[in-house]
Amino acid sequence: MTLSTMLSTMGAGMLRTCAIFFLTILFSLPLGMVVMFLRQSRFGIVRVITKIYIAIMRGTPLMLQLLMWYFGPYYLFGMNIRGYRLPAIIIGFSMNYAAYFAEIYRGGFETIPKGQYEAAEVLGYSGPQTFFKIILPQVIKAILPSVTNEVITLVKDTSLAFTLAYNEMFSIAKQIAASQTSFMPFVIAGVFYFIANYAVAFGMERIEKALDYYR
Amino acid sequence: MILEMKGIQKSFGGLEVLKDISLEVDSGEVVSIIGPSGSGKSTLLRCATFLETIDSGEISYMGVPAATTGPEGYALYVSEAELRKVKSYFGLVFQQFNLFPHYSVLKNIMDAPIAVQKRDKEEVYEEAMELLRKMNLENRADAYPCQLSGGQQQRVAIARALALNPAILFFDEPTSALDPELTGEVLKVIRQLADEKMTMVVVTHEMPFARAVSNRVIFMDKGVIVEQGHPEIVLGAPTQERTIQFLRNYQR
Numbered sequence: 298m299t300l301s302t303m304l305s306t307m308g309a310g311m312l313r314t315c316a317i318f319f320l321t322i323l324f325s326l327p328l329g330m331v332v333m334f335l336r337q338s339r340f341g342i343v344r345v346i347t348k349i350y351i352a353i354m355r356g357t358p359l360m361l362q363l364l365m366w367y368f369g370p371y372y373l374f375g376m377n378i379r380g381y382r383l384p385a386i387i388i389g390f391s392m393n394y395a396a397y398f399a400e401i402y403r404g405g406f407e408t409i410p411k412g413q414y415e416a417a418e419v420l421g422y423s424g425p426q427t428f429f430k431i432i433l434p435q436v437i438k439a440i441l442p443s444v445t446n447e448v449i450t451l452v453k454d455t456s457l458a459f460t461l462a463y464n465e466m467f468s469i470a471k472q473i474a475a476s477q478t479s480f481m482p483f484v485i486a487g488v489f490y491f492i493a494n495y496a497v498a499f500g501m502e503r504i505e506k507a508l509d510y511y512r
Numbered sequence: 513m514i515l516e517m518k519g520i521q522k523s524f525g526g527l528e529v530l531k532d533i534s535l536e537v538d539s540g541e542v543v544s545i546i547g548p549s550g551s552g553k554s555t556l557l558r559c560a561t562f563l564e565t566i567d568s569g570e571i572s573y574m575g576v577p578a579a580t581t582g583p584e585g586y587a588l589y590v591s592e593a594e595l596r597k598v599k600s601y602f603g604l605v606f607q608q609f610n611l612f613p614h615y616s617v618l619k620n621i622m623d624a625p626i627a628v629q630k631r632d633k634e635e636v637y638e639e640a641m642e643l644l645r646k647m648n649l650e651n652r653a654d655a656y657p658c659q660l661s662g663g664q665q666q667r668v669a670i671a672r673a674l675a676l677n678p679a680i681l682f683f684d685e686p687t688s689a690l691d692p693e694l695t696g697e698v699l700k701v702i703r704q705l706a707d708e709k710m711t712m713v714v715v716t717h718e719m720p721f722a723r724a725v726s727n728r729v730i731f732m733d734k735g736v737i738v739e740q741g742h743p744e745i746v747l748g749a750p751t752q753e754r755t756i757q758f759l760r761n762y763q764r
Contacts, residue, residue, distance in 0.1 A: 420676065422624065422627065
């Protein structure tokens with residue numbers, strides 16, 4: 298197999314990898330915000346459930362969680378899981394990353410001094426105005442480095458989708474490597490992840506720089 | 513009467529911080545509140561600005577009630593909408609300035625009048641620049657709070673409060689977080705406002721300032737007003753033993 302055939306075969310997988318990545322980001326970032334608020338709910342029972350959820354998400358392997366999300370509906374409810382592969386992967390990744398993001402957000406909100414809320418209140422800002430205009434922009438600045446870390450981890454974690462035999466780039470690389478007894482697919486995969494993460498780090502650094510105008 | 517507080521009581525946990533405090537402030541008056549730390553003076557200010565809720569008592573601004581006595585004797589606040597209106601009557605300057613770090617000086621001043629009071633942007637801009645001139649900061653309009661000294665930040669915070677055109681302005685130890693050489697520039701601005709007959713209540717440790725600027729000095733200790741009156745009397749010839757003691761310790 299020539300290098301270009303290898304690349305084009307793996308190319309389709311790269312698209313699927315990107316799909317996992319972007320869909321997970323799309324769902325987990327806002328979901329993390331929801332989880333954070335539930336974790337600080339007025340209702341004790343909601344807080345407890347959310348804490349357990351976060352503990353499970355962070356305390357068990359993501360690979361195991363993916364298997365649960367995919368096979369769980371079949372074993373528990375006898376559901377037909379054909380065509381359910383990608384949704385299971387996106388649910389698994391999003392639920393897992395939301396737990397991490399929730400904790401990052403919480404840390405971010407804790408860095409905002411009480412005086413910011415009080416100043417906004419005395420100046421007459423409404424609740425939503427205070428949140429979106431005053432607090433959130435400062436939280437975003439505070440959490441960017443931690444979010445960058447998570448996003449980079451996510452790029453690499455997409456390879457875990459191979460456990461559900463979803464043909465993303467890494468699964469294809471393994472297949473080609475086995476059938477062609479070649480080391481090349483792994484090199485290509487490595488270069489792909491490295492470039493993707495370089496782009497992520499570059500982009501996040503630009504955003505951090507753009508927010509550097511204040512402390 | 514701009515502000516009327518009657519029979520204010522406030523406890524934190526089991527600790528009674530304000531015991532039946534009454535305070536009236538008339539238009540154009542400058543009132544200084546002094547007292548040892550833990551005397552309840554900051555809490556009184558925070559209750560007056562609704563950052564803390566009172567347990568019992570009454571608060572009204574410009575004759576509009578904000579908190580009244582409910583049927584069970586506890587304080588009863590008016591609805592959120594009515595409170596919003598009352599809140600527009602006062603401004604508060606914090607010890608720690610609490611400027612919004614992500615907004616420029618100009619935006620710190622202009623944002624609330626535009627976003628909260630829905631006023632015309634051009635008009636607010638003219639007024640903000642006028643305020644900055646008054647604060648001697650017109651050349652720092654585009655700076656960010658982190659680029660300013662503490663004294664400059666506090667002057668921006670005063671301008672920010674004034675931009676909403678409050679009827680009364682509260683100061684919670686406005687110079688306590690500043691280096692000694694920077695307190696002067698802030699006190700000068702407050703003095704200037706006093707000359708313009710701005711109604712103000714200032715919690716402060718600056719006795720010479722309180723003496724020079726205020727019409728009335730209130731000495732608080734352990735949650736009660738021990739003594740109040742003309743600054744020359746309270747600070748110059750106090751009658752209460754506790755006041756004499758406090759001022760003696762202060763001079764040391």
